[in-house]
Amino acid sequence: GAGVSQSPSNKVTEKGKDVELRCDPISGHTALYWYRQSLGQGLEFLIYFQGNSAPDKSGLPSDRFSAERTGGSVSTLTIQRTQQEDSAVYLCASSSDWYEQYFGPGTRLTVT
Amino acid sequence: GENVEQHPSTLSVQEGDSAVIKCTYSDSASNYFPWYKQELGKRPQLIIDIRSNVGEKKDQRIAVTLNKTAKHFSLHITETQPEDSAVYFCAAPSGIFGKGTTLSVSS
Numbered sequence: 101g102a103g104v105s106q107s108p109s110n111k112v113t114e115k116g117k118d119v120e121l122r123c124d125p126i127s128g129h130t131a132l133y134w135y136r137q138s139l140g141q142g143l144e145f146l147i148y149f150q151g152n153s154a155p156d157k158s159g160l161p162s163d164r165f166s167a168e169r170t171g172g173s174v175s176t177l178t179i180q181r182t183q184q185e186d187s188a189v190y191l192c193a194s195s196s197d198w199y200e201q202y203f204g205p206g207t208r209l210t211v212t
Numbered sequence: 213g214e215n216v217e218q219h220p221s222t223l224s225v226q227e228g229d230s231a232v233i234k235c236t237y238s239d240s241a242s243n244y245f246p247w248y249k250q251e252l253g254k255r256p257q258l259i260i261d262i263r264s265n266v267g268e269k270k271d272q273r274i275a276v277t278l279n280k281t282a283k284h285f286s287l288h289i290t291e292t293q294p295e296d297s298a299v300y301f302c303a304a305p306s307g308i309f310g311k312g313t314t315l316s317v318s319s
Binding site: 133135141142145148156158159193200201203204205 | 213244246248255256257258261301303305306307308309310311312
């Protein structure tokens with residue numbers, strides 16, 4: 101079946117602009133995660149959605165970052181007033197019941 | 213919150229040698245312990261996982277061992293091959309990942 105998809109695959113934006121990154125999880129997966137990965141670095145946890153529970157936003161680096169998940173499916177990560185340090189690959193993953201995470205291909209964000 | 217520490221950060225071995233990567237976690241309620249492999253330019257993929265009701269799990273050349281008392285679990289790769297070269301991550305159920313281990317296998 102279809103895996104996790106993300107769009108766009110690449111995004112180049114100017115400093116100060118807002119961007120929206122989209123994640124389509126595997127159908128039926130209740131958990132959805134967003135991560136940020138800078139070049140050669142690890143996976144930085146950003147936010148976690150589980151079913152209808154309040155999301156765990158503890159990893160969001162600043163109030164410029166926000167995310168929502170509509171209807172328990174598609175999620176959008178929004179970065180306002182982008183800064184150069186926001187440049188990274190943003191990965192989305194979904195899972196059922198806290199187990200194996202299936203990752204999307206990521207969105208490469210470049211802030212110029 | 214949950215803390216996950218992974219060691220070593222880099223590991224270089226000769227083809228055919230064994231490699232061991234260790235992960236320590238802080239939440240004693242954790243009951244699921246996965247290892248992910250990320251090849252260059254690709255997304256992370258699960259390679260092996262273990263639930264807290266067992267102490268060891270094997271899948272061909274890879275194995276994971278769990279010590280719940282000490283709160284650590286380890287990835288063991290035997291008879292390493294060049295294609296094992298990648299970054300390996302452990303994770304907690306909360307979504308927190310270790311910082312990764314870059315494994316280099318030279319032939």
